[in-house]
Amino acid sequence: MYNEPLVVVDNITKNFGGKTAVSKVSFTLDAGEILALLGPNGAGKTTTIKMVLGLITPTSGTAAVKGHNMSVANEMRAGVHYLGAVLEGARNAYWRLSILENLRYFGGLRGMVLKEVDEKAVELLSILNLLEYQDQEVRKLSRGMQQKVAIANALMHDPEILVLDEPTLGLDVEAARLLEETIVRLVQRGKAIILTTHVMSLAERLADRIFVINDGQQVAYDDTQVLLRQFDTRTTVEIKTQQPLPSYVWEQVSDRFPSIIKRDAVLEWVEPEQHQIVSLYQMLDQVGGITVLSITHREPKLEEVFLSLTRRVSPDGVHA
Amino acid sequence: MAYTLNLIRTELRKSLLFGKSYSVQYIADHFFFVVGFLIMAGLFNVATDGAYTGDAQLGSLIGYLTWRVAAGIIRGIVGSVSNDAQWGTLEQIWLSGSRPTSVILARAIALVAFFTVRVLFIALFIVPVLRIPMSFPLHTLPGALFLYLLTLISPFGVALILTGLQLVYKNVEALAFPLATILLFLTGALSPLDGISVLYPLSRFLPISIGVDLLRDLLVDGVSLSTIILQPAFLGLLLNSAMYLGVGWFVINWAKGKVLAHGSLAHY
Numbered sequence: 001m002y003n004e005p006l007v008v009v010d011n012i013t014k015n016f017g018g019k020t021a022v023s024k025v026s027f028t029l030d031a032g033e034i035l036a037l038l039g040p041n042g043a044g045k046t047t048t049i050k051m052v053l054g055l056i057t058p059t060s061g062t063a064a065v066k067g068h069n070m071s072v073a074n075e076m077r078a079g080v081h082y083l084g085a086v087l088e089g090a091r092n093a094y095w096r097l098s099i100l101e102n103l104r105y106f107g108g109l110r111g112m113v114l115k116e117v118d119e120k121a122v123e124l125l126s127i128l129n130l131l132e133y134q135d136q137e138v139r140k141l142s143r144g145m146q147q148k149v150a151i152a153n154a155l156m157h158d159p160e161i162l163v164l165d166e167p168t169l170g171l172d173v174e175a176a177r178l179l180e181e182t183i184v185r186l187v188q189r190g191k192a193i194i195l196t197t198h199v200m201s202l203a204e205r206l207a208d209r210i211f212v213i214n215d216g217q218q219v220a221y222d223d224t225q226v227l228l229r230q231f232d233t234r235t236t237v238e239i240k241t242q243q244p245l246p247s248y249v250w251e252q253v254s255d256r257f258p259s260i261i262k263r264d265a266v267l268e269w270v271e272p273e274q275h276q277i278v279s280l281y282q283m284l285d286q287v288g289g290i291t292v293l294s295i296t297h298r299e300p301k302l303e304e305v306f307l308s309l310t311r312r313v314s315p316d317g318v319h320a
Numbered sequence: 321m322a323y324t325l326n327l328i329r330t331e332l333r334k335s336l337l338f339g340k341s342y343s344v345q346y347i348a349d350h351f352f353f354v355v356g357f358l359i360m361a362g363l364f365n366v367a368t369d370g371a372y373t374g375d376a377q378l379g380s381l382i383g384y385l386t387w388r389v390a391a392g393i394i395r396g397i398v399g400s401v402s403n404d405a406q407w408g409t410l411e412q413i414w415l416s417g418s419r420p421t422s423v424i425l426a427r428a429i430a431l432v433a434f435f436t437v438r439v440l441f442i443a444l445f446i447v448p449v450l451r452i453p454m455s456f457p458l459h460t461l462p463g464a465l466f467l468y469l470l471t472l473i474s475p476f477g478v479a480l481i482l483t484g485l486q487l488v489y490k491n492v493e494a495l496a497f498p499l500a501t502i503l504l505f506l507t508g509a510l511s512p513l514d515g516i517s518v519l520y521p522l523s524r525f526l527p528i529s530i531g532v533d534l535l536r537d538l539l540v541d542g543v544s545l546s547t548i549i550l551q552p553a554f555l556g557l558l559l560n561s562a563m564y565l566g567v568g569w570f571v572i573n574w575a576k577g578k579v580l581a582h583g584s585l586a587h588y
Contacts, residue, residue: 016583054415
């Protein structure tokens with residue numbers, strides 16, 4: 001029984017020439033969990049996961065899969081046995097071959113004999129709803145189905161870990177939703193997943209833990225819910241008024257409640273007390289005859305956390 | 321062993337499926353190489369005042385077909401690795417856990433089988449049209465196959481060199497076609513180079529030249545294999561093959577380290 005984390009990334013750094021693409025990054029992946037790697041374009045996400053996959057050698061530090069150091073050739077070949085990957089910006093499959101022939105090819109490379117591959121292919125293609133298309137050339141399939149073919153290829157040898165680099169990129173809403181369902185089904189079947197994505201809502205819904213990287217630096221790494229709470233547990237109240245506040249009203253409001261932010265006909269207020277809201281309500285009515293249309297509470301979203309972290313903005317809104 | 325056979329079978333299967341997918345291209349290619357030889361045979365015949373017949377034509381055909389397979393290996397391997405980089409399948413091959421060099425070797429064996437069948441079809445058209453006498457006894461064929469496979473080791477070495485350079489520097493694939501074409505003329509594949517001062521010694525260092533000469537000795541001049549393997553030229557063939565294979569192996573392993581360090585495996 002292997003009780004250690006499946007993936008241990010320990011202080012990895014990658015320099016390309018004089019430029020540091022990834023600097024001293026560390027994280028782990030446990031069995032059955034989804035870890036989302038978030039970061040803007042060029043932040044170092046793909047470089048990081050390629051170091052995990054053994055496709056890029058770190059300048060320093062180690063990435064180990066089930067104890068196998070992925071930058072040592074022999075150990076990498078042992079480590080990839082536990083890994084499957086769908087990489088961004090690549091076909092990951094031969095478009096001139098059918099779905100089944102792709103699975104036979106990549107299964108064959110992994111040492112599987114034809115009978116074994118065909119049995120596994122039926123199982124996988126059923127899970128991914130591709131069975132009826134198995135004899136179709138990949139180039140004739142939709143983008144979403146091509147992405148599922150890439151996932152099927154990556155799962156042929158039944159790896160414990162699946163690495164998905166921007167899996168929903170280029171997919172329409174429906175295809176992205178189906179892919180999300182597929183990811184959930186895979187986790188239910190015991191797979192651990194490393195996911196890089198720009199879609200914050202996807203990461204928020206799926207990820208157990210989140211790792212945020214910016215300019216190659218580790219910015220945050222924690223359980224999704226903990227990260228949301230740690231960063232900003234405060235609720236924002238949005239007060240919609242019938243019209244934007246006239247300047248004489250706004251001057252009085254901002255004098256009395258300096259933490260309120262005005263955006264057209266909306267006032268944003270972080271964590272006000274109940275009695276303060278009542279006072280504001282009365283002030284708007286008495287001073288300017290302003291009618292309040294609605295008062296809503298907004299919970300912190302991962303997207304805001306992400307933007308704040310990657311723009312180096314502190315929870316108080318001050319640029320670091 | 322079972323793993324290696326499975327790998328070869330896997331690559332062979334893919335080559336056949338790609339062949340099916342590009343069948344029109346292969347038919348056109350076949351036509352081009354048949355007509356190409358017939359034109360060259362015609363020119364040789366004119367140049368030699370009609371003396372280019374029989375055994376001379378058989379000698380040329382042996383060189384031509386061997387060169388065709390060698391060129392197929394060189395272009396096939398470099399081109400397929402370049403395509404794999406472009407399609408993102410190269411990273412998937414890397415992630416399969418198979419040694420990349422094993423995959424390339426399996427691919428080379430599949431290409432040898434694939435191109436051998438193709439050149440036999442080319443011969444099937446050319447031999448009756450030119451009435452080339454197939455005078456060699458059948459028992460020489462295993463020896464011919466032995467020399468043929470030995471001859472193809474150096475083109476495999478060249479393919480490894482170019483593939484390694486392609487992985488690191490990219491766009492090297494463009495060199496494969498002119499390089500393979502030049503080999504047709506510099507190696508004496510069409511006509512023996514004996515007596516040509518600079519070209520003959522130079523050709524001894526190039527791929528396939530010694531092997532083609534030995535194949536001609538066996539199949540055209542009737543020299544036995546046991547005599548051939550005692551000739552200095554056979555030792556030359558072994559050294560030539562070992563040199564290209566050794567350099568190729570070194571370059572491809574050097575390239576693997578480079579691309580992993582540069583993170584440029586999928587670049588093309």
